[in-house]
Amino acid sequence: MRALHLAAAVLALACLFAAAPAAADAGSLALQENESDSPDVNIYGPETAVYNYSEEFRVSVLGADVESVTWKFPDGSTATGTETTYRFMEEGDRTITVVVETTDGETLRESVTYDVFHADDDDGWNPVPALQFFGMVGFFLLVLLGLKMVALPMILREL
Known part of the structure; x- marks a missing residue:
């Protein structure tokens, strides 16, 4: 069971680090x-x-x-x-x-x-703002998933 929690923690952290640059300004120059x-x-x-x-x-x-x-x-x-x-x-x-x-x-x-x-298609819809929105939503869902799978069980175990 402990190995499962460790794997979930590693996965959550990997997702957070992978999504963080996209949530920040991915287009900025170094x-x-x-x-x-x-x-x-x-x-x-x-x-x-x-x-x-x-x-x-x-x-x-x-x-x-x-x-x-x-x-x-x-x-x-x-x-x-x-x-x-x-x-x-x-x-x-x-x-x-x-x-x-x-x-x-x-x-x-x-x-x-x-x-x-x-970037508009024939209907005049611009996909860029929608993609930014869904990127941010995905990032926050990953954060919530990481909290639920890692932090919450650790807190409950200490109680």
Whole structure:
């Protein structure tokens, strides 16, 4: 019986670790260490961009203090701050540029280009939000299953 509980615990933990990156921001880029003395600008966003779907972006700057951040989007609109959202309204290659002003008066620029695709089917239904929802529901169901199979029996056994 103890071996069954141990197997269930291992399975639950494996499921949690497998699902955790999907529940977090699976499309974000990995943070790289700044190996030089010059400031390093990193843009974090989705791996792919979907037409008419709001995407989240953020920027981090290593090696410098930030005074201001300005985002420049393909349609000419702008945003300020280290985090923003943008809805791509055109398909094809689209570039987002972030301009960072440091407290030392230095201007840093970084750009990222996306191949924006149209995910709608003939009925006009966009599957991306539904897939995100079901991914989160699945993650929480795995957490509940792990609690029921591992934590609850351990607690009841101690009582």
